[in-house]
Amino acid sequence: MSFEPTVLIHSDTWKRADIEEEVVWCRTHSWRRSHWQRRPALVHRISGVTSLYVGQAFDPAKIDLVPDGWSHDHCVICFWTLSDSGSDDETIGYTDERGAWVCSECYHQFVNPNSNATGNA
Ligand SMILES: [Zn+2]
Structure with a gap:
């Protein structure tokens, strides 16, 4: 029997292994929270x-x-669409210096998991 770890992104189930490469890549970049x-x-x-x-x-x-x-742009991890025509989870994301985008959910969950800690440092 094999157990493949999964993660939830925007209510969809993903295999953790399928996004691992993108997550590793993202962690080598610095990201800035921005309005798309x-x-x-x-x-x-x-x-x-x-x-x-x-x-x-x-x-x-x-x-x-x-x-x-x-x-529009797509989250490099989950392909979520970032554009100027939606709710906060579509218009606010994280961008690097070269124009790549990561959605807020992926950023907080994988790229910088400590970034949404609220006041309990
Ligand atoms: Zn994403």
Whole structure:
């Protein structure tokens, strides 16, 4: 018999092993609590492929710079959607310097489990 440890994220059951790699990666980054905000995106006119604009060079004949074109991000651990159109658990998350996002639930549960200790230090 084997027992696989599971965790609950946004009321869904996940195998702990399936997120372990992402959790380890997240612990090597520093995160800042932030309100999710729309950001500029580069949108390819024909394919519609969208990428976050961070100042990189692009060909204006093929690609449009859309000021609020980056409409959401996904939690790197559980793929929860962070956007500007939801409740607090969708609009508030943690971001690193390079534009990756972790939802609050994953952050407090896995990345920095001591971060939500309330006054009992
Ligand atoms: Zn998450």
